[in-house]
Amino acid sequence: MLTFKEIRQLEPQIGAANLPVLKRARGRPRTNPDVRFFSHVRVDENRCWLWQGEVDWKGLPVLWDGYKHVRAYRYSFSRFVGDIPAGLDVLRKCHNKLCVNPVHLATGIHDKLARARQQLAKTYCPQGHPYDEANTYRYINANGNPARNCRACMRERERQKQIK
Numbered sequence: 493m494l495t496f497k498e499i500r501q502l503e504p505q506i507g508a509a510n511l512p513v514l515k516r517a518r519g520r521p522r523t524n525p526d527v528r529f530f531s532h533v534r535v536d537e538n539r540c541w542l543w544q545g546e547v548d549w550k551g552l553p554v555l556w557d558g559y560k561h562v563r564a565y566r567y568s569f570s571r572f573v574g575d576i577p578a579g580l581d582v583l584r585k586c587h588n589k590l591c592v593n594p595v596h597l598a599t600g601i602h603d604k605l606a607r608a609r610q611q612l613a614k615t616y617c618p619q620g621h622p623y624d625e626a627n628t629y630r631y632i633n634a635n636g637n638p639a640r641n642c643r644a645c646m647r648e649r650e651r652q653k654q655i656k
């Protein structure tokens with residue numbers, strides 16, 4: 493495992509034949525997964541490590557580790573950042589499907605996104621007001637995600653405040 497600083501220092505060397513991280517791999521380059529991994533990476537201007545290798549049917553990076561196919565971004569995370577806790581997914585903070593930069597990866601639950609989407613798909617607020625164009629107040633919440641409020645409920649809260 494490497495620190496984020498070590499990973500950044502490694503970046504400009506990607507593509508060079510004598511990548512220091514691969515030194516220990518000498519003599520067995522064909523079976524060493526790190527050698528395979530870096531031979532498929534190209535760093536773009538956003539510092540995304542774009543996967544040039546195989547992808548699965550969803551278009552997600554796949555790496556042959558010498559024994560089996562593994563997800564290249566999961567490999568990257570567990571190799572350079574840390575263990576992936578059971579039940580957690582490796583998510584791409586940069587939203588780039590092909591990115592395997594360990595710095596751009598984080599563990600989390602995909603369901604969270606699904607739940608947020610579900611929440612936005614609801615057509616009525618908990619009080620039963622419609623989430624239509626006129627009644628929906630849209631904003632970006634503190635986490636930087638799109639969110640909304642019911643205008644009728646907002647008005648009601650204002651009114652309650654004034655009564656007090």
Ligand SMILES: [Zn+2]
Nearest residue numbers: 540586591596
């Ligand atoms: Zn990225």
Ligand SMILES: [Zn+2]
Nearest residue numbers: 617621642645
């Ligand atoms: Zn409401």
